[in-house]
Every structure is written in C-alpha cells, then in structure tokens.
Amino acid sequence: MTTSSTTVGAPEAGAPAGRARPGGRRNASTSTIDSKRQWWGWLYVTPFTIVFLLFLVVPLAYAFWMSLHNKGIATGGQSVFVGIDNYTRAFTDPIFLAGLARVAKFVVVMVPIQIGLALLCALVLDTLATRLSKASRLLIFVPYAVPAVIGALMWGFLYSPRFGPAGDIFGLFGLDAPDFLSSSAIFGSLVNIVTWQWVGYYMIILYSALRTIDPSVYEAARIDGASGPQIALRIKVPMVSSSMVMVLVFSLIGTLQFFTEPTVLRSVAQGAIPSDYTPNMYAYSLAFSYSQFNYASTIAFALGIFVFIGSYIFLFATRKQSGLK
Amino acid sequence: MATITRNTSSTASDARRPAGRAGGRRIGSHTFLLLMALYFVVPLWFLVVGSTKSNSGLFVGSGGALWFNSEFSLVDNVRGLFEHQGGIYWIWLRNSFVYAFAGGVGSTVLAVLAGYGLAKYRFKGRNAYFAVLLGSVMVPLTALTIPTFVLLSSLGLINTMWAVVLPSLLSPIGVYLVRVYSQDAIPDEMLDAGRVDGAGELRLFFRVALPLLRPAVVTVLLLATVFSWNNFFLPLAVLRDTDLLPVTVGLNQWQALSNAGAGGEQVWNLIVTGALVSIVPLIAAFLGLQKYWQGGLSLGAIK
Numbered sequence: 160m161t162t163s164s165t166t167v168g169a170p171e172a173g174a175p176a177g178r179a180r181p182g183g184r185r186n187a188s189t190s191t192i193d194s195k196r197q198w199w200g201w202l203y204v205t206p207f208t209i210v211f212l213l214f215l216v217v218p219l220a221y222a223f224w225m226s227l228h229n230k231g232i233a234t235g236g237q238s239v240f241v242g243i244d245n246y247t248r249a250f251t252d253p254i255f256l257a258g259l260a261r262v263a264k265f266v267v268v269m270v271p272i273q274i275g276l277a278l279l280c281a282l283v284l285d286t287l288a289t290r291l292s293k294a295s296r297l298l299i300f301v302p303y304a305v306p307a308v309i310g311a312l313m314w315g316f317l318y319s320p321r322f323g324p325a326g327d328i329f330g331l332f333g334l335d336a337p338d339f340l341s342s343s344a345i346f347g348s349l350v351n352i353v354t355w356q357w358v359g360y361y362m363i364i365l366y367s368a369l370r371t372i373d374p375s376v377y378e379a380a381r382i383d384g385a386s387g388p389q390i391a392l393r394i395k396v397p398m399v400s401s402s403m404v405m406v407l408v409f410s411l412i413g414t415l416q417f418f419t420e421p422t423v424l425r426s427v428a429q430g431a432i433p434s435d436y437t438p439n440m441y442a443y444s445l446a447f448s449y450s451q452f453n454y455a456s457t458i459a460f461a462l463g464i465f466v467f468i469g470s471y472i473f474l475f476a477t478r479k480q481s482g483l484k
Numbered sequence: 485m486a487t488i489t490r491n492t493s494s495t496a497s498d499a500r501r502p503a504g505r506a507g508g509r510r511i512g513s514h515t516f517l518l519l520m521a522l523y524f525v526v527p528l529w530f531l532v533v534g535s536t537k538s539n540s541g542l543f544v545g546s547g548g549a550l551w552f553n554s555e556f557s558l559v560d561n562v563r564g565l566f567e568h569q570g571g572i573y574w575i576w577l578r579n580s581f582v583y584a585f586a587g588g589v590g591s592t593v594l595a596v597l598a599g600y601g602l603a604k605y606r607f608k609g610r611n612a613y614f615a616v617l618l619g620s621v622m623v624p625l626t627a628l629t630i631p632t633f634v635l636l637s638s639l640g641l642i643n644t645m646w647a648v649v650l651p652s653l654l655s656p657i658g659v660y661l662v663r664v665y666s667q668d669a670i671p672d673e674m675l676d677a678g679r680v681d682g683a684g685e686l687r688l689f690f691r692v693a694l695p696l697l698r699p700a701v702v703t704v705l706l707l708a709t710v711f712s713w714n715n716f717f718l719p720l721a722v723l724r725d726t727d728l729l730p731v732t733v734g735l736n737q738w739q740a741l742s743n744a745g746a747g748g749e750q751v752w753n754l755i756v757t758g759a760l761v762s763i764v765p766l767i768a769a770f771l772g773l774q775k776y777w778q779g780g781l782s783l784g785a786i787k
Contacts, residue, residue: 196606197605197607200601200605200606200607201601201607203598203601203605204598204613206597206598207594207597208598210591210594210650214632214650214651214654215623218628219631221631222627225634280517280520287510287513291514292513292514295518295520298521298524298525300770301528302524302527302528303710303770304710304766304767304769305528305763305767306732306766307714307732308716309735309762312736312739312759313527313528313759315739316530316534316756321543322534322542322543322549324550327548355523358524359524412624416626416627418626418716419716419717422720423736423739426736426739427739439626439627439717443629443717443721446633447721452630452634455630456630456634460627462624462627463623463624463628467622474622
C-alpha cells in the first residue's frame, strides 16, 4: 500500500538491520499506524475489561482471600489468616463431599440424557421439512424461554399429589400415582425438570449446525447404499462435533452449579431436599443462614475450581473434535 | 429418463427407494416429534388451564388438572394479582423488565465492543487477553455470587437495583461469540479500504462493522436478556426489599409462603396466573424474532 515518506527515518523501524529488505520501509510506516491502532484496540475492550475486573477478577480474588481467613466471635470479629484450614475442613466435610458426589451423579445421568435427546430431535428434524416438523421444533424450544424458577414451580404443581394430573392419569390404569416428591424419587424428578428446560436449546444449536452441512456429502453416501441411521451416526454426528462439545460444556457447567431447581422445589419437598442438597445450596445457606461467609467462600471457590478443572480436562480431551488447539 | 436423473440426485434416489419404507419412517419420525412436542408443551398447558381456576378450583374441579373447570376465573385471578399485597406482582414484573433490559443491553454493548476490538485490532497482549477470556467462560458465575455479595455490601450497594444490574453486565461468552463471529464476518480489506478513504475508527465501527455484526448482536442480546431475566441466585442473595425483587424471586416467595402458611396466605391461583403472565413476554419475543436467533445460536461452535 502507500508508503509515506515521512516515516523513513522512524527509529523503531519494524525491520531490524539483519532483515533489511525492500519491504522494510513499509513495515516502518505500518508500525506507527499500528501503535495508534493498538490504542484503539484497547479502547474497544476497556469498558468490558472494567466490568470483568470488578465483577469477575476481584470477587474471585476476594473469595480466595476470604477462604484463607476466618472471622467470627472466636477471633474477636477480626479476620485471621488460617492458611488452608478452610480447605482441609471443606474436603473432610461430609456435607460438602456428599453434595459434590450428588452433582457428579447428576452430571453422569442428566448430561447424557439431555444431549442424547437433543441430538435425536435435531437429527430427526434435519431429515424433515414439513410444517409439523417446523412447529414441533419451536414447541420443543419454548421451555428455554421459561425462567428456571417458573419451570420448577410449574413442575412442582404437576408433581404434587394435590394439584397434579398424575393421580388421574395413573388412575386410568387403576394404579396409584407414585410420589414424585419423595426422597427416593426426587432425583429423577429434578432430572426431568432440567431436561425439560434445556433440551430445546441444545437441540436448536445442534440443529443449526446440522443445517450448515452441505447435503451433497450424504447424497454420495446414500448412493453408496448407506441407510438413514448410518448417515446420521457416521457422517452427521462427526460433522457437528464442535457444536456437540460446546453443548456438553454448557450442560456440564450448568449441572455442577445446580441451585435454582432444587431450591424452588424445596418448599414443596422439604423432606426430600435438604438445604445443603448441592454445593451451591450449601454455600448459600452457610452464608445467609449461618453468616459463615469465609467458609461459604471456601465452598464456592472449591466448587469453582472443580468446575474449571472439569471443563478444562473435558475440552482438552475433546480438543480434536472441538477444533480448539 | 435422462431429464429425471439430471434434475437433482436426491429425487432420483428417493424415487428408487421403496416407498413403503420411507413412508413408514416419516410417520415414525413425525410421531416421535409429536410426542416430544407434547412433553415440552403439556406443562405450559397446565399453566394456561390453571390460570382460569380459582384457588380451590385448582384442587377440586370438574376438569381435572389438565382441563378447564366449569367456572372461569381468569379475570378474577388477574384482578387478584392487582390486589394481593397492593399489586406487588406488577412491581416485580417491572423490576424483571428493568433488570433484563439493563443487563441485556448493557452486557451486549460491552460484548460487541470488546469482541470487535479483539477480532480486528492487533494490540499487545491481545492473545493473552483472549486466553484469559476463554478461561473465564468456564468460571461458574454462581461461585462469584457470595463474594460479589460481600463486595457490594462493602460498597453499600446491597439491596439496590445496582446490585443486580452491575454484575449482570458481565458476559464473557458474549465477547467470545462476537469475537468469533467478527473474525469472518468483517473482512479486513473492507476496514482497510475505509481507512484509505479517510474514515475514522469509530465511523468504521458504526458504518461497516455493526451492520455486518447484526446476527451476532441479536443473538448475544437474546442470550444476555434471557440470562438476566432468569437470574435467581444473585437477586436472592443481594436483595432484601420485597419492592426490588424480580418476578422469579417474588413468585418463589409466594410459593414458599403458600406451602408453609395458613389459609389466607395460600394464593395458588395467583402463583399460577402470575407464572403464566410472566412467561408470555419472553415467549412472544422468541417467536417473533425467530429468523434472527435460529441461525445465531450455533455461532459459538468453532469451525
């Protein structure tokens, strides 16, 4: 492009002596533009950076600081440095460990169900172009627009033996309705709520990824005699693997942070859901019912590390599929 | 024959397949989709039906749980929403709008600026910045709620609208989406051509970049708005005044009270009606804006 003569003498010329070549003068001129443009680059990211520092970095650092200190009547209301004492306590705390095991169990059960169902819906929708299929695509997605609190409230009504239709439906077959809110059934009931809420969203992501595949790819396979399910499994699924990874990470992070649904359902199933059902609920009740902010921060931070490491390992293991190097 | 095969290979191969099998599979697929749609819609149908019932009609009624009773109390229920506790429901709904709008628009503006800056400007530390950003997408935001609470309370912001709005301005995933989208959607040549013509950087942003980014902007805006609208943990932690609650926290309170409380506090009909009213705006927005978000939600997938 245009090499302006004014920058010939620029001392910090981009091309060092050893690399002197005809293009050297051009490098020199772009570097002055670059420095101005660098400034613009920072200008664009500054507003976000401020929010990022204030509401992510500072709370994170503060949580870490709090987790290394204790404060209470025993310490005379002063913050006292206690090292990793809180972490030792957390990782020997049966309540925290039980909560962690519980969300791990939710991950193992709920994530495959959600993603499997979403993928199945997306694959079926991808083969159809009827009005019915378009309508059902929207209907399956609608729960995403319903806040988790409202979803959980609603399912609470449906599960309830007083309001819900279960009694009538099971009565048709002469059966007694199961108690969805008993402690033995609550796990499945929660899985159902979350599945209901999120399958549509994951389905839309996978569906729009499927739509970007060039159909000629599977035309060729079809001519070679591949069946519908074969095409779906061998061609379509591998081609949307980056979206699969993204959806899995969303689902994984969301499940480990499980809070809203069990909290809302607690008021109808008090006996089945204790206030420390998940690590997040435990942290909340520690902080706001017992004012143990230091220990609550430890729990939150420990959970955060778990989620971070978990999703990092997952992304690392699937880096080939996701295209992240 | 030659004309048929030249048409499109798909019709040709479809024609070759035995019609019965393909037809059977289509019926199977449609049945599956219908069942799925039923599963996802029936709970909402319960809300629609429930909102027409009186408090006692929800327990015992001619219609059962999934059909209308002979009495129709929708109007009474909506009136009840205006009367119960001085119509606080509508204040909650307004608060939800304020939080969702401020959080959604604010975080989108920040995300679009930052994502564009990261994609199109080469500055020192850009790669490190992006790496940190990518890592922060995986930080569970709820883990930040308790320290954020302590921080806000030391700033004296607890129990104000700011306590909900300010933290929801943070959307690392939004920045990430915009940055990935800008990379391909805004050709560098176009920006350079604009610069040669003497356009300033701001002008380039508004005149060249922003129109090209529209699908990403709509998607991020929807995601961020839904996120703020759904927010539960944060307002639950940082708000005390009933007047400041969003509708999610408010309805949850009514439900907890109705479960624990005596007859006068049991307002099941208002909870059901309130829940229905509160989900209408967002569902309407999604249905109305279909063509904008349907493609956009897959943005995040890395090619």
